[in-house]
Amino acid sequence: MKKSSNENPLWRFITSIKLAVFLLITLAITSIVGTLIPQGESLQSYLEHYGPTLFKIIRALHLNDMYHSWWYVSILGFFTLNLICCSIKRLPFTLALYRKDNLNIDPDKLFRMPFKARWEISSGLDDAKKEAIVKAFSKNAGGITGKRSLSDGTLYLSEKGKWSHWGLYGLHASIIIILIGAIIGIFYGFKGQVMLMEGGITNQAIDPQTGKPIPLGFSLKCNSFNISFYDNGAPKEYRSDLTVIDQGKEVLHKAIRVNSPMSYKGITIYQAYYQAVPRVTLKITTSNGHQKTFSLPTFKKINWPEAALSFGVLQYLPNVHGVPAARVWIDNGAGPAQAIWILKNRAREIKMGPNFYKFLLIDAQERYMTGLQIKKDPGVWVVWLGCTSLIIGFIIVFWVPHRKMWLWIGKNDGKDIVVVSGQSSKNRIQFEKDFRRIKQVLEQHVGERL
Amino acid sequence: MILSSSYLLSLTTFIYLGAAALYLIHWIFRVKRVGALAFFVTIVGFIVQTLGLALRWRESYQLGYGHAPLSNFYESLVIFAWITILVYIYIEWKTKRRVIGAFATPFASLAMAYASFSPNVEDTIQPLIPALQSNWLLAHVVTCFLGYASFAVACGLGIMYLMRGTEKGSRNPLLMALPENKIIDDLMHQTMVFGFLWLSIGIITGSIWANSAWGTYWSWDPKETWSLITWFIYATALHARFVRGWRGNRIAYLSIFGFASVIFTYFGVNFLLSGLHSYGSQ
Numbered sequence: 046m047k048k049s050s051n052e053n054p055l056w057r058f059i060t061s062i063k064l065a066v067f068l069l070i071t072l073a074i075t076s077i078v079g080t081l082i083p084q085g086e087s088l089q090s091y092l093e094h095y096g097p098t099l100f101k102i103i104r105a106l107h108l109n110d111m112y113h114s115w116w117y118v119s120i121l122g123f124f125t126l127n128l129i130c131c132s133i134k135r136l137p138f139t140l141a142l143y144r145k146d147n148l149n150i151d152p153d154k155l156f157r158m159p160f161k162a163r164w165e166i167s168s169g170l171d172d173a174k175k176e177a178i179v180k181a182f183s184k185n186a187g188g189i190t191g192k193r194s195l196s197d198g199t200l201y202l203s204e205k206g207k208w209s210h211w212g213l214y215g216l217h218a219s220i221i222i223i224l225i226g227a228i229i230g231i232f233y234g235f236k237g238q239v240m241l242m243e244g245g246i247t248n249q250a251i252d253p254q255t256g257k258p259i260p261l262g263f264s265l266k267c268n269s270f271n272i273s274f275y276d277n278g279a280p281k282e283y284r285s286d287l288t289v290i291d292q293g294k295e296v297l298h299k300a301i302r303v304n305s306p307m308s309y310k311g312i313t314i315y316q317a318y319y320q321a322v323p324r325v326t327l328k329i330t331t332s333n334g335h336q337k338t339f340s341l342p343t344f345k346k347i348n349w350p351e352a353a354l355s356f357g358v359l360q361y362l363p364n365v366h367g368v369p370a371a372r373v374w375i376d377n378g379a380g381p382a383q384a385i386w387i388l389k390n391r392a393r394e395i396k397m398g399p400n401f402y403k404f405l406l407i408d409a410q411e412r413y414m415t416g417l418q419i420k421k422d423p424g425v426w427v428v429w430l431g432c433t434s435l436i437i438g439f440i441i442v443f444w445v446p447h448r449k450m451w452l453w454i455g456k457n458d459g460k461d462i463v464v465v466s467g468q469s470s471k472n473r474i475q476f477e478k479d480f481r482r483i484k485q486v487l488e489q490h491v492g493e494r495l
Numbered sequence: 496m497i498l499s500s501s502y503l504l505s506l507t508t509f510i511y512l513g514a515a516a517l518y519l520i521h522w523i524f525r526v527k528r529v530g531a532l533a534f535f536v537t538i539v540g541f542i543v544q545t546l547g548l549a550l551r552w553r554e555s556y557q558l559g560y561g562h563a564p565l566s567n568f569y570e571s572l573v574i575f576a577w578i579t580i581l582v583y584i585y586i587e588w589k590t591k592r593r594v595i596g597a598f599a600t601p602f603a604s605l606a607m608a609y610a611s612f613s614p615n616v617e618d619t620i621q622p623l624i625p626a627l628q629s630n631w632l633l634a635h636v637v638t639c640f641l642g643y644a645s646f647a648v649a650c651g652l653g654i655m656y657l658m659r660g661t662e663k664g665s666r667n668p669l670l671m672a673l674p675e676n677k678i679i680d681d682l683m684h685q686t687m688v689f690g691f692l693w694l695s696i697g698i699i700t701g702s703i704w705a706n707s708a709w710g711t712y713w714s715w716d717p718k719e720t721w722s723l724i725t726w727f728i729y730a731t732a733l734h735a736r737f738v739r740g741w742r743g744n745r746i747a748y749l750s751i752f753g754f755a756s757v758i759f760t761y762f763g764v765n766f767l768l769s770g771l772h773s774y775g776s777q
């Protein structure tokens with residue numbers, strides 16, 4: 046590229062490849078920070094872990110979520126700007142290269158090409174011989190793309206891969222396409238989580254960042270959740286059997302697994318995790334004349350106003366001395382709350398204040414709750430498009446040459462001459478081989494060594 | 496004798512160590528025959544390793560797991576060595592410069608030795624946990640390691656370039672046996688371009704996989720981020736050629752830096768940082 050001295054210095058700066066190199070290095074170095082400091086934890090945990098001074102720096106520079114911080118996004122933005130301006134600046138050069146009529150060349154210049162050969166035919170060339178030469182050239186150079194008659198001869202051109210100069214634009218544009226895809230995802234997509242008990246149903250997901258509900262526009266029901274293990278105890282499969290219910294109708298029924306999600310109306314549902322949730326059936330008899338059976342999950346506080354009692358299951362163990370056991374927390378307002386272990390089918394009585402309470406663990410079962418990741422991302426296809434064009438662009442830039450070969454059959458000082466020459470924008474070694482072959486073939490036709 | 500994959504793969508370790516030693520002898524004492532022998536030994540090692548990998552694949556079916564040998568840290572080291580040798584064989588076949596072997600085969604030998612002898616590396620065949628059960632596993636690992644292996648060779652070439660230095664007057668016969676700077680520079684660039692292409696495809700296939708497993712194609716977890724850092728470094732190296740003054744030496748340093756970043760992406764992230772790709776921490 047030529048440098049014009051009257052160029053605006055700001056424009057020269059923003060379009061310089063030096064800046065690109067600088068920004069690439071900057072991105073590489075700054076990106077390291079976010080891999081050393083864990084991202085997206087609670088602010089409290091940073092304060093505890095790093096102390097007040099470092100915590101201030103972390104807060105000021107948003108190092109707890111640095112890849113979305115104003116300064117990191119600014120570097121990316123600047124990088125994109127650099128890329129766009131650089132492409133704009135190059136555009137006229139590439140256009141000129143693309144538009145250039147390679148037939149419009151002085152035959153004398155052909156001999157200045159990197160690859161060339163020339164024959165003087167003392168015995169002269171008749172039309173049949175000329176035709177044979179042109180045919181041989183065409184066959185070995187991969188077809189003739191242009192022909193121009195001059196006063197003292199004819200010029201033939203075989204040109205391939207002229208479009209490959211656009212590969213660099215495809216490559217650089219693909220970076221921008223990927224960023225556009227990411228931005229579409231940020232603005233028009235969402236990510237949420239759903240926890241569903243077996244048999245449970247919901248029509249909304251929870252935003253993991255804000256904790257706010259996101260309406261799905263349909264209902265999702267978990268029919269069952271299954272987990273299987275290998276012999277060595279490693280998990281083999283998590284599977285949720287789901288049904289989509291849209292406007293009261295069951296429209297889709299599918300089992301999803303990790304790596305095998307399902308989609309409905311642009312929303313994709315992934316198997317993300319699971320939780321075992323024990324459900325405990327508890328019969329309570331009180332000395333003030335109440336009796337009732339409860340079925341409750343762990344960690345749920347139950348109020349039983351008639352008996353003036355609050356209780357909940359703190360812990361569940363499937364096997365204590367061969368039977369299931371639960372640790373129950375009890376509070377009747379008289380004195381401190383208590384926590385006791387109850388084994389299945391073995392009643393246990395405790396006294397709290399004036400009353401006695403008898404607990405019987407009738408049954409306990411592990412049930413599963415499936416954890417689903419819900420995602421809508423209309424930008425993801427744009428990202429894949431960008432990725433594809435990145436790879437194709439890269440291959441074009443490095444491996445698709447723009448190659449030109451000329452054949453000139455004309456006269457010089459009254460003698461018939463044949464000149465062949467060529468040029469390739471890349472992969473000279475292959476081109477050298479090809480050119481050598483053409484030279485040999487033409488030599489046979491010309492019938493003369495050079 | 497029962498032919499098992501672990502037997503063949505341990506054997507490979509010794510063959511590669513032998514090949515690396517032969518290449519070094521070939522370079523230091525400049526005996527032509529030794530070079531040819533080194534190449535022969537490398538090819539034998541490659542064949543033995545290929546059989547070992549194929550056998551391991553079969554054994555995993557016999558165990559009822561049935562997956563390509565790419566699922567844990569041990570297997571990834573073996574694949575790294577295998578692909579490095581593959582890339583090197585191609586380069587030697589293309590360039591006929593055996594000295595490069597002294598700078599390339601040690602990477603494969605070290606990876607194999609580490610895989611075979613380190614007590615930290617668990618080498619049993621393990622079943623695939625749900626997250627790894629994907630067709631993208633094969634594509635992702637193979638493409639990433641094609642990139643890593645090319646960068647290993649580029650790093651070897653970078654070291655070679657810096658050793659040779661720029662002064663023409665050097666009479667040190669060891670250094671004179673190395674190809675001229677221009678040739679090393681050119682090869683270094685080509686291997687980096689090749690590696691960059693595969694690293695890009697590796698990052699992309701990884702994103703596609705993450706998207707089908709978790710619904711996020713990019714989550715800035717440390718391994719992803721480090722692969723991107725590596726990618727930035729090599730993008731720098733490709734562009735630096737067009738900045739005036741950034742010639743040979745600096746590109747050689749970048750190829751070494753780049754490979755250091757590869758190593759960190761591969762080992763450091765597993766052992767020092769936490770994230771989704773907890774391959775090595777098992």
Ligand code: HEM
Nearest residue numbers: 060061062065124127128131216217220442730733734737
């Ligand atoms: C991470 C993003 C980028 C990637 C992956 C990338 C990739 C490439 C590749 C592979 C080449 C070909 C190099 C060669 O022919 O040896 C190239 C050339 C080039 N890049 Fe980039 N590039 C990126 C960012 C940028 C930016 C931000 C600029 C802005 C100035 C830029 C400007 C150029 C120019 C001007 C060339 C052509 C040099 C020439 O042939 O004269 N690139 N890029």
